[in-house]
Amino acid sequence: QLQLVESGGGLVQPGRSLKLSCAASGGALAGYTIGWFRQAPGKEREAVICIGRVADAVNAADSVQGRFTISRNNAKNTVDLEMNSLKSEDTAAYYCAASRRFQCILRQDVYGTWGQGTQVTVSS
Numbered sequence: 590q591l592q593l594v595e596s597g598g599g600l601v602q603p604g605r606s607l608k609l610s611c612a613a614s615g616g617a618l619a620g621y622t623i624g625w626f627r628q629a630p631g632k633e634r635e636a637v638i639c640i641g642r643v644a645d646a647v648n649a650a651d652s653v654q655g656r657f658t659i660s661r662n663n664a665k666n667t668v669d670l671e672m673n674s675l676k677s678e679d680t681a682a683y684y685c686a687a688s689r690r691f692q693c694i695l696r697q698d699v700y701g702t703w704g705q706g707t708q709v710t711v712s713s
Contacts, residue, residue, distance in 0.1 A: 591616035591702045593685050598707030601675055609670040609707060611685030618661065622688040623668040624700055625659065627681035627709075634684070634697065640668060641693035648693045652678075675711045682706040 597609040611623060624639035638649040640659045647659055658671045668685060686700035 591621070591687055593687060593702060593704035595683060595685050595704045595707040598683060598709045600710045600712065602713050603676060603711055605675055606671070606673045607675060607709060609672070609683055609685075609709070611668045611670070611704060613666050613687070616687075617663070618666055618668055618687070619663045620689075622690050622693050623659070623661075624686045624688065624693070624695065625657075625670050626684045626686060626697060626700075627679075628684070628706075629678075629681040632681075636695035636697065637683070638670065639693040639695060641691060642689075643691045646693050648695055650695060672709070675709075677711050680709060680711045682708050 592614050594612050601607045622642045625637040626634050627637050628634040638659045640647050656674045660669050684706045685704045687702040688700045690699050
């Protein structure tokens with residue numbers, strides 16, 4: 590059974606960068622579409638970015654376009670989220686999730702396996 594664990598969260602100043610990793614056990618992430626989601630205090634969880642299982646197609650939310658990138662490291666069985674030019678509004682718990690769908694869709698309901706999350710706080 591696929592299990593996901595996020596890592597890399599922490600406190601970072603505005604404008605700086607941070608990289609999160611989603612590591613898997615019980616399966617190869619190369620066979621899944623992987624999405625990153627986030628939930629800020631008092632807000633609903635929202636989609637951030639995803640990478641499809643076919644041709645690694647990427648889809649990103651408007652709020653992170655040009656700042657966040659997602660990539661696979663198949664040797665390590667991880668999917669990484671590189672976050673640049675971080676803003677205070679990026680503060681949230683970040684979750685990775687896996688879907689068997691071929692398409693990279695920014696919808697939570699198509700993802701069946703979720704990690705426990707890692708906290709990212711952007712503050713000076």
